[in-house]
Amino acid sequence: MMKRLAKSRGLRRFMRSKIAMAALAVIGLYFAVAILVGVFRVITPADATVRVLPSRYPGFLQRPTLDKRFEVAQWFIDRVETKLNFAERRKTDVRPLLDELALVERTVAQLSPERLRQLIDEAWEVSDEAGEGFDLRDDLLDDLDDATRELASHRDPDIDTATLRPVEELRAFIQGKRTEVQASSGEIDSVLTRLEAVVLRIQPLPTGWAGMKYTFRTFLGSDYGGSSISINAFYSIKVAFQVGIVTATICVFIGTVLGAAAAFFGGWVDHTVMWLVSTMSSIPYLVLLAVLVYMFRGTYFDTTSNPFLSLVPLYTAFCLTFWVGTCRVIRGEVLKIKELEYVQAATSIGFGRFYILLRHVVPNATHLMFINFSLLVIGAIKSEVILTFLGLGVKGQPSWGRMIANGQQEVINFAFWEIGSATVLMFGLVLVFNIVSDALQDAFDPKHVT
Amino acid sequence: MWAYVLRKLLYNIPVYFGIILLMMAALRVNDPVNNYLGKHPTPEQRLALEKDMGLDQPFIVQYVRFIVHIPLLDFGDSWKYEGTTVRERLIRAVPPSLSFTVPTLLAAAMISIVVSLVSAYYRGRPVDKTLMILAVLGMSVSYLVYIILGQFFGAFWPREAQWSLAPFAISGYEPWIGMKDVEGGGSAFFFSPTTWVTYCLLPVIVGVIVAMGYDTRFYRAVMVEECTRDYIITALAKGATKRKIMFVHMLKNALIPIVTRVMTTLPFLITGSILLEMFFNIPGMGKTLITAINDNDFPMIQGFVAVFAAVMILTIILTDVIYALVDPRVRLS
Numbered sequence: 001m002m003k004r005l006a007k008s009r010g011l012r013r014f015m016r017s018k019i020a021m022a023a024l025a026v027i028g029l030y031f032a033v034a035i036l037v038g039v040f041r042v043i044t045p046a047d048a049t050v051r052v053l054p055s056r057y058p059g060f061l062q063r064p065t066l067d068k069r070f071e072v073a074q075w076f077i078d079r080v081e082t083k084l085n086f087a088e089r090r091k092t093d094v095r096p097l098l099d100e101l102a103l104v105e106r107t108v109a110q111l112s113p114e115r116l117r118q119l120i121d122e123a124w125e126v127s128d129e130a131g132e133g134f135d136l137r138d139d140l141l142d143d144l145d146d147a148t149r150e151l152a153s154h155r156d157p158d159i160d161t162a163t164l165r166p167v168e169e170l171r172a173f174i175q176g177k178r179t180e181v182q183a184s185s186g187e188i189d190s191v192l193t194r195l196e197a198v199v200l201r202i203q204p205l206p207t208g209w210a211g212m213k214y215t216f217r218t219f220l221g222s223d224y225g226g227s228s229i230s231i232n233a234f235y236s237i238k239v240a241f242q243v244g245i246v247t248a249t250i251c252v253f254i255g256t257v258l259g260a261a262a263a264f265f266g267g268w269v270d271h272t273v274m275w276l277v278s279t280m281s282s283i284p285y286l287v288l289l290a291v292l293v294y295m296f297r298g299t300y301f302d303t304t305s306n307p308f309l310s311l312v313p314l315y316t317a318f319c320l321t322f323w324v325g326t327c328r329v330i331r332g333e334v335l336k337i338k339e340l341e342y343v344q345a346a347t348s349i350g351f352g353r354f355y356i357l358l359r360h361v362v363p364n365a366t367h368l369m370f371i372n373f374s375l376l377v378i379g380a381i382k383s384e385v386i387l388t389f390l391g392l393g394v395k396g397q398p399s400w401g402r403m404i405a406n407g408q409q410e411v412i413n414f415a416f417w418e419i420g421s422a423t424v425l426m427f428g429l430v431l432v433f434n435i436v437s438d439a440l441q442d443a444f445d446p447k448h449v450t
Numbered sequence: 451m452w453a454y455v456l457r458k459l460l461y462n463i464p465v466y467f468g469i470i471l472l473m474m475a476a477l478r479v480n481d482p483v484n485n486y487l488g489k490h491p492t493p494e495q496r497l498a499l500e501k502d503m504g505l506d507q508p509f510i511v512q513y514v515r516f517i518v519h520i521p522l523l524d525f526g527d528s529w530k531y532e533g534t535t536v537r538e539r540l541i542r543a544v545p546p547s548l549s550f551t552v553p554t555l556l557a558a559a560m561i562s563i564v565v566s567l568v569s570a571y572y573r574g575r576p577v578d579k580t581l582m583i584l585a586v587l588g589m590s591v592s593y594l595v596y597i598i599l600g601q602f603f604g605a606f607w608p609r610e611a612q613w614s615l616a617p618f619a620i621s622g623y624e625p626w627i628g629m630k631d632v633e634g635g636g637s638a639f640f641f642s643p644t645t646w647v648t649y650c651l652l653p654v655i656v657g658v659i660v661a662m663g664y665d666t667r668f669y670r671a672v673m674v675e676e677c678t679r680d681y682i683i684t685a686l687a688k689g690a691t692k693r694k695i696m697f698v699h700m701l702k703n704a705l706i707p708i709v710t711r712v713m714t715t716l717p718f719l720i721t722g723s724i725l726l727e728m729f730f731n732i733p734g735m736g737k738t739l740i741t742a743i744n745d746n747d748f749p750m751i752q753g754f755v756a757v758f759a760a761v762m763i764l765t766i767i768l769t770d771v772i773y774a775l776v777d778p779r780v781r782l783s
Contacts, residue, residue, distance in 0.1 A: 275464065275465065275468065278462075278465050278766075279465050279468040279469055279472065282462075282465055282466070282469055282759060282762050282763050282766060283469055283472075283473070283758075283759055283762065284717055284758050284759070284762055286724045286736070287739070287754075287755055287758045287759070290724075290739055290740065290743050290751070291473060291476050291477060291751070291755060292476070293743055294476075294477060294480065294485070294743050294746070294751060295476050295477065295479045295480055296480075297480055297485060297746070298480060298485065299480065382592055382593070385592045385593070385594050386593065386594065386725065389594060389725070389728075390724075390740070400592075401594075404592060404594050404595060404598070405594070407598065408594075408598050408729075411598055411599075411602050411606075412602075412606065419595065419598060419599075423591065423592065423595045426592060427590050427591055430589075430590040430591075431586065431587065431590040434586050434589060434590055435586070438586075
């Protein structure tokens with residue numbers, strides 16, 4: 001079957017399409033990541049939940065705002081100080097407590113408690129200075145706001161303009177305040193830079209190999225719980241491939257067996273299969289999903305944290321719905337092939353029906369199996385997001401669906417990193433699969449209308 | 451003609467019974483009473499609910515009884531919202547769904563047909579290629595992302611930034627057409643397009659954008675396929691202009707598959723888009739179903755599923771009939 005496919009004209013036509021080859025290469029890259037994660041355990045689900053940064057730290061090389069920087073610096077100082085105070089009160093060794101504060105590779109500096117205390121005091125001093133800077137800036141901003149509002153009331157006919165300052169004066173005032181705000185922001189910036197330098201002495205960035213790992217963990221920012229978005233997003237590649245390949249394999253298998261049997265044997269087999277097909281396709285997709293959510297609620301699969309078994313409801317939902325399309329296509333093709341001369345010839349020689357079906361009919365529908373496989377992978381990856389949103393999806397490990405569903409809350413706080421990274425990675429994968437299935441269709445089945 | 455319709459109906463009745471059978475069985479895999487009352491209900495509570503839905507009867511009795519009650523839409527009372535029947539809640543959920551699904555369907559169909567016509571007219575040229583690349587790119591983004599970003603940039607952000615032009619509500623729904631009680635008795639007809647724009651236009655826009663990618667590609671493929679037919683070559687040979695061929699000869703024939711495709715999306719009118727309704731908090735059919743699932747409201751779920759499946763089957767029959775009407779090549783016998 002494979003050998004015949006390898007020699008076919010369609011495959012040569014497919015290989016000639018440069019964009020499809022590029023897309024295949026990209027799929028290869030994604031697949032390599034999936035193998036690294038899934039087989040070699042480069043990233044474990046535990047890595048995805050561990051804290052690497054303060055919560056909602058911006059990613060994509062975006063610089064945090066002044067307020068965010070101040071908040072983050074205070075967060076770093078505060079948690080070290082809490083542990084020091086705790087150890088002092090209980091008279092215990094502070095080192096194990098400080099080790100709990102490690103952000104994976106980024107540990108608290110190996111200094112004596114006294115030295116740390118000194119650094120913290122220094123940091124609080126700088127922090128107070130920064131706080132004063134912020135107060136000053138806030139006052140300036142308030143003044144600016146008032147002046148802007150006053151300027152706007154000049155245009156209001158209900159207000160007596162005599163009580164207001166003249167327009168020119170206000171304009172000049174606003175201009176002056178704007179430059180002052182800018183200057184004070186610059187001031188705050190320099191104070192914050194000093195503050196961050198102290199924080200780096202308390203909890204320095206790792207260097208060398210550990211430093212590279214830490215950069216990888218942090219370059220896409222963090223979510224609400226402070227866990228790494230990049231780790232989550234890359235782990236999800238494995239989940240996407242797992243969901244896509246398992247579903248597509250099962251569905252193509254069921255669809256081919258039922259479709260080919262229905263078309264080839266006809267009679268009651270055909271009637272039963274077609275009844276099943278029309279029954280399954282008459283249930284609205286999302287309604288079926290909703291019923292499955294209800295069916296699996298509280299069962300073992302719903303509560304388990306086993307990364308494979310917890311996906312069973314998801315596979316069930318996909319396999320119940322997706323085989324229908326493949327079955328229809330294969331049935332149509334087999335109906336056509338059945339009437340061809342070589343099948344009649346095989347029958348006249350006296351080959352058995354099963355032999356003809358397996359040896360002569362199904363191999364000639366292989367291209368449809370491949371096209372459907374590719375389309376089903378896309379369908380599964382995209383539907384996983386919707387299912388996870390409905391509560392039937394992935395549990396106990398990160399997935400793009402979970403990230404996008406979380407992202408809804410994050411977006412309201414202007415934190416786009418979570419939904420952004422999930423969308424970009426998923427977009428890439430779905431796009432290349434789209435391109436490959438288009439190219440497959442053009443090469444093997446050019447007469448087909450999508 | 452009528453014989454054809456009747457035959458289609460008769461063929462689909464066993465299919466419908468099959469769906470109901472599957473769905474009823476699936477809904478009983480997990481004990482519905484336990485689902486609703488938690489792990490340890492008192493025997494009286496249990497008995498009351500079981501009596502209410504006839505769950506103490508054998509499955510076959512329940513099945514027959516349920517089938518008999520479907521034509522009357524009599525699915526019992528909601529467990530969660532005592533005193534309301536499932537039928538009431540069902541009917542109440544229809545107008546919100548329709549008020550954004552009908553415009554979405556119409557707008558998506560019209561815009562996609564126009565875009566695909568343009569694409570097919572310039573096929574192989576840069577315009578066509580750009581449009582098709584855009585369609586593939588659009589198809590590759592998740593539905594949820596469109597909704598979340600649409601809601602953020604369409605409604606949330608303009609409000610946060612206090613723009614003077616922030617026409618859309620972030621979520622929610624209010625009736626915009628119908629009858630309402632007037633003070634002092636009687637009722638009056640009211641119609642307010644601005645309310646519709648506030649609550650429904652943003653979901654419509656998001657829905658259209660999502661549908662565009664798939665529809666445009668399909669319609670273009672149909673049209674390009676139609677362009678290679680012999681009658682087009684004949685028309686070209688006799689000297690008709692390209693534009694005339696596109697709009698007069700080809701469009702008429704290409705409309706056959708297009709009508710079929712639009713018909714297949716009709717159940718969407720009633721089922722509503724569950725996701726759009728969830729995010730925009732529109733109390734339509736989809737959201738009602740999901741709420742019922744989250745509340746473990748067994749009678750509601752069962753009733754909704756039966757209605758959804760019936761609507762789906764009726765559309766499938768309607769599609770077949772309309773297809774036979776517009777395409778004279780399909781034999782009715």
